[in-house]
Amino acid sequence: MNETVLWDYPKSSASYRLRIALNLANIEYRLEGVDLLTGAHRSAEHLARNPQGLVPVLDIDGHRLTQSLAILEYLDTTRELGLLPSDPFERAKVTALAHSIAVDLHPVCNLSVMLHATGGKEPGRTDWMKRFIRPGLEAFEALLGDFDQTPFATAAAPGLADICLMPQLYNANRWGVEYGDLSRIKAVEQACSDHNAFKAAHPDLV
Incomplete structure (x- = not known):
C-alpha cells in the first residue's frame, strides 16, 4: 500500500486544513516539513513536487495532489466525509x-x-x-x-x-x-x- 505523505508547513492555513481532513478521515499520514521561512518551498526539490512552490502537497492512493481545496474535494469524494450537503x-x-x-x-x-x-x-x-x-x-x-x-x-x-x-x-x-x-x-x-x-x-x- 502506498504511504500517505503530506508536505507541510505547520502554520500554513492550507496545510492545516488538510491535517484536519486527514484526521477526520482517520488516514494515517507522514508529515514532511517544508520551511517557508527559509525558502525551502522554492528549492528545486520542492518545485519538482509542486511547480507553484506552495504547500501543501499530498501523496495519497498513488497520486500526487496540490491545492488544498482540490485535495479536500478528493478526500470528501473518496472517503465520504460529508463535508458538503447533497442538496x-x-x-x-x-x-x-x-x-x-x-x-x-x-x-x-x-x-x-x-x-x-x-x-x-x-x-x-x-x-x-x-x-x-x-x-x-x-x-x-x-x-x-x-x-x-x-x-x-x-x-x-x-x-x-x-x-x-x-x-x-x-x-x-x-x-x-x-x-x-x-x-x-x-x-x-x-x-x-x-x-x-x-x-x-x-x-x-x-
Missing part, C-alpha cells in the same frame, strides 16, 4: 461560506503577499493582517446566520466551512485580531476545539 442549493451556500475565507481572505494574508506588501516590518505586518482578517471574519459571522449551528458551522458534524475557519482563527490569534464579539464564530470555534481531529491538527502540536 445543490445548500451545497452552494456552504461552499460559498467556506470560500469566503479560503478564496477571498486567505490569499491576501498569505505570507508571501504580506511580506511583499509590507517589507516584513512592523507595524506594517500586523496592520496588514488586521486590515483584512477582521472584516473577513465579520462577513463569515453574517453568513453563518443562514445556518443552524448544531453545533458546527453548518451541520451536526464538521464540514468544509469549519475546516476553512479554524486555521483562519489561528491566524487571527497570532496577529492579535479581536473576534470575541462574533458569537456564532466563537460557538463554532468551541465545537471544533473540542473535536479530536481538530486538536491533533493544531500547528502547535505537529
Whole structure:
C-alpha cells in the first residue's frame, strides 16, 4: 500500500486544513516539513513536487495532489466525509461560506503577499493582517446566520466551512485580531476545539 505523505508547513492555513481532513478521515499520514521561512518551498526539490512552490502537497492512493481545496474535494469524494450537503442549493451556500475565507481572505494574508506588501516590518505586518482578517471574519459571522449551528458551522458534524475557519482563527490569534464579539464564530470555534481531529491538527502540536 502506498504511504500517505503530506508536505507541510505547520502554520500554513492550507496545510492545516488538510491535517484536519486527514484526521477526520482517520488516514494515517507522514508529515514532511517544508520551511517557508527559509525558502525551502522554492528549492528545486520542492518545485519538482509542486511547480507553484506552495504547500501543501499530498501523496495519497498513488497520486500526487496540490491545492488544498482540490485535495479536500478528493478526500470528501473518496472517503465520504460529508463535508458538503447533497442538496445543490445548500451545497452552494456552504461552499460559498467556506470560500469566503479560503478564496477571498486567505490569499491576501498569505505570507508571501504580506511580506511583499509590507517589507516584513512592523507595524506594517500586523496592520496588514488586521486590515483584512477582521472584516473577513465579520462577513463569515453574517453568513453563518443562514445556518443552524448544531453545533458546527453548518451541520451536526464538521464540514468544509469549519475546516476553512479554524486555521483562519489561528491566524487571527497570532496577529492579535479581536473576534470575541462574533458569537456564532466563537460557538463554532468551541465545537471544533473540542473535536479530536481538530486538536491533533493544531500547528502547535505537529
